[in-house]
Amino acid sequence: MTIETKAETTLGITPSQTIGPFFAYALTPRAYGGPELATEQVATDGIAGERIRVEGTVYDGDGLPVGDAMIEIWQADPQGRFHASGNAGFTGFGRAETTSEGRYFFETVRPGGLPGPGGARQAPHLTVSVFARGVLVRLATRIYFSDEAANDGDPVLALVPAGRRDTLIAQRGGDGVFRFDICLQGESETVFFEA
Amino acid sequence: MSLIYPPQSLQAHPLNASPEYKSTLKRAPSQPLILLPHTLSETTGPVFGHVGVAEGDSDLTRQHEGEPLGERIIVTGRVLDEDGRPVPHTLVEIWQANAAGRYVHVRDQHPAPLDPNFTGAGRAVTDADGRYRFVTVKPGAYPWRNHHNAWRPAHIHFSLFGASFLSRVITQMYFPGDPLFKYDPIFQSVTDEKARDRLVSRFDIDTTEPEWALGYQFDIVLRGRNATPLEEPHDH
Ligand SMILES: [Fe+2]
Numbered sequence: 430m431t432i433e434t435k436a437e438t439t440l441g442i443t444p445s446q447t448i449g450p451f452f453a454y455a456l457t458p459r460a461y462g463g464p465e466l467a468t469e470q471v472a473t474d475g476i477a478g479e480r481i482r483v484e485g486t487v488y489d490g491d492g493l494p495v496g497d498a499m500i501e502i503w504q505a506d507p508q509g510r511f512h513a514s515g516n517a518g519f520t521g522f523g524r525a526e527t528t529s530e531g532r533y534f535f536e537t538v539r540p541g542g543l544p545g546p547g548g549a550r551q552a553p554h555l556t557v558s559v560f561a562r563g564v565l566v567r568l569a570t571r572i573y574f575s576d577e578a579a580n581d582g583d584p585v586l587a588l589v590p591a592g593r594r595d596t597l598i599a600q601r602g603g604d605g606v607f608r609f610d611i612c613l614q615g616e617s618e619t620v621f622f623e624a
Numbered sequence: 625m626s627l628i629y630p631p632q633s634l635q636a637h638p639l640n641a642s643p644e645y646k647s648t649l650k651r652a653p654s655q656p657l658i659l660l661p662h663t664l665s666e667t668t669g670p671v672f673g674h675v676g677v678a679e680g681d682s683d684l685t686r687q688h689e690g691e692p693l694g695e696r697i698i699v700t701g702r703v704l705d706e707d708g709r710p711v712p713h714t715l716v717e718i719w720q721a722n723a724a725g726r727y728v729h730v731r732d733q734h735p736a737p738l739d740p741n742f743t744g745a746g747r748a749v750t751d752a753d754g755r756y757r758f759v760t761v762k763p764g765a766y767p768w769r770n771h772h773n774a775w776r777p778a779h780i781h782f783s784l785f786g787a788s789f790l791s792r793v794i795t796q797m798y799f800p801g802d803p804l805f806k807y808d809p810i811f812q813s814v815t816d817e818k819a820r821d822r823l824v825s826r827f828d829i830d831t832t833e834p835e836w837a838l839g840y841q842f843d844i845v846l847r848g849r850n851a852t853p854l855e856e857p858h859d860h
Contacts, residue, residue: 439706440845443822444814445637446796447645449781451729455719455745456783461728463745466676466717490650497731503669503789511668522670546661556665560794563647565638565813567792569660588658613651621653622660623634624790 445567448560450497457499457526471502471523471537478507478538483572483599483607486531487559490614494531498561499524500611502535502572504554509541539574545584552579552586559611569622572609573598589620596620627848629662629790633706634847636822638813645809646770662790669788672715672749682748684720684760692742694723694761698831699797701842702754703784706849710754711791716844717783718758720744725764725778734766759837765804777804777811786846797842798824 454461459468472480487495502523505511512521521540525533537555545551552573559568573580575598580586586594596619599607612619640652660666685692699718703711721727721744724736728743744763748756763778779796786792798811805811814820822845831839 439633439849440704440708441819441822442633442636442706442847443793443795443844444819445793446781446810446813446823447647448783448794449796451721451727451732452719452781452783454728454743455717455781458745460730461743463743464676464678466672466715466747467670490654493650495651501792503665505665511664520670543664545663551663551665554665556789558789558792561651563645563649563651565640565642565645565648565652565810567794568640568653569789571665585660585663588660593655614654618653618655620655621657623631623657624629624660624662624666 445565447562447565448499450562452499453526457524467520467522467524469523469525469533469535471504471521471535473519476506476519476538480536481539481607482534482536482605483555483609484532484534485599485609485611487527487533487561487611488531488613488615492615494527495561495613496527496529496531498527498531498533498559500527500533501558501560502537503556504537504540505543507538507541509543542579547584549584550579550582552577552583557611559613561613564613568613569624570611570619571597571622572607574607575600593620626851627667627705627787628851629847630849631659636814636816636819638815642809642813645813666790667788669785669792672785677715677747677749682746682756682758684742684744684746684758687743688741690741692722692739692761694739694742696759696837697762698757698759698833698837698839699780699825699842700755700757700831700839701825701844703750703756703786703844703846704754705786705791705846709850710750710752711786711846712750712752712754714750715785716748716750716756718746718780720760720763720780721766723761723764725766736764736766762799770809775804775807777802777808782844784844784846787848791846791848793846795844796823799840800824800827
């Protein structure tokens with residue numbers, strides 16, 4: 430199958446700008462009493478699947494916590510299906526503001542594996558976007574899970590230099606919580622993607 | 625209908641490493657980005673429809689008992705894809721400072737007055753033609769300490785989803801002719817002049833309503849082009 434684009438001319442896209450420091454009262458307005466579009470509670474009642482908690486801290490290049498970031502996640506359900514509509518059931522979308530200590534968490538269900546490029550299966554993962562003051566364009570990354578054997582065959586992890594792959598894998602602690610820190614810059618910098 | 629997302633389009637964006645904007649110095653990744661294939665995780669995204677959007681969310685002048693102070697304005701436009709086709713039923717979230725240049729946010733310390741009749745947050749969903757419309761007041765410029773005598777040009781923050789996470793964007797809308805443009809490293813982080821111009825709304829006399837409010841048009845172009853799968857040649 431060949432793909433071609435029809436239109437002869439295209440419009441340039443609207444460039445990205447930083448979310449800035451003052452988004453919370455609009456995008457994550459719990460403390461302001463505003464209506465929340467989505468929260469860190471992604472697993473809604475009645476959704477089957479293994480409940481998981483992912484938490485971590487966002488750090489800057491000096492190792493200081495980033496207390497004004499917004500994290501969004503997007504994921505498939507345990508059967509590896511994305512929902513076309515958020516009107517009912519499992520939306521697969523979560524949004525969280527970091528605390529002043531840079532911390533965030535999500536409570537969700539473990540996603541299933543997915544088809545990937547070239548017929549390879551993708552290991553279960555969360556798609557992650559990071560927005561913050563000082564970040565001009567959405568930073569895209571992924572959260573994989575340390576206890577998934579399928580990580581070894583994942584076609585996206587395979588694109589990442591072996592020495593940096595660990596930055597994409599949430600480690601499960603003794604308490605069952607998956608820990609995933611996001612380092613925007615520096616020695617243990619998280620892998621970010623151009624998508 | 626499926627969309628494709630040519631990577632060249634991303635060139636309109638600023639670089640995260642834009643050192644004139646000081647907050648990027650410790651927050652921009654230093655390692656090269658890794659090119660991600662567009663799998664289902666990327667080419668899908670949340671669809672909100674009217675979920676979470678209440679009647680009146682798009683009129684920021686009517687969220688309190690009284691009317692906010694400032695210059696009442698209408699901000700409207702269309703959300704389009706790169707082929708110029710409307711993006712219908714997509715969520716648009718906005719937030720802004722009040723007319724004095726002060727945000728409701730608890731950490732905004734600018735000594736300008738809060739307005740008890742203005743929060744500055746709004747939501748809308750585009751119609752079948754991709755159009756959205758907000759009524760608000762013109763935000764004031766505000767100082768921000770990035771460098772000596774640093775002032776942000778008046779702007780409204782916009783957040784959009786579009787068809788998938790590849791079209792997800794957060795940006796800022798500016799007002800035409802602002803004398804602060806040339807001093808603002810956030811606006812100037814978009815290095816291509818034509819791309820930068822796309823961040824500036826257009827005053828429109830036809831959108832302006834007599835005896836009531838000035839009108840500004842701001843179209844937003846999201847990533848995504850029409851992918852036309854050509855049928856395999858028939859071999860029978
Ligand atoms: Fe702002």
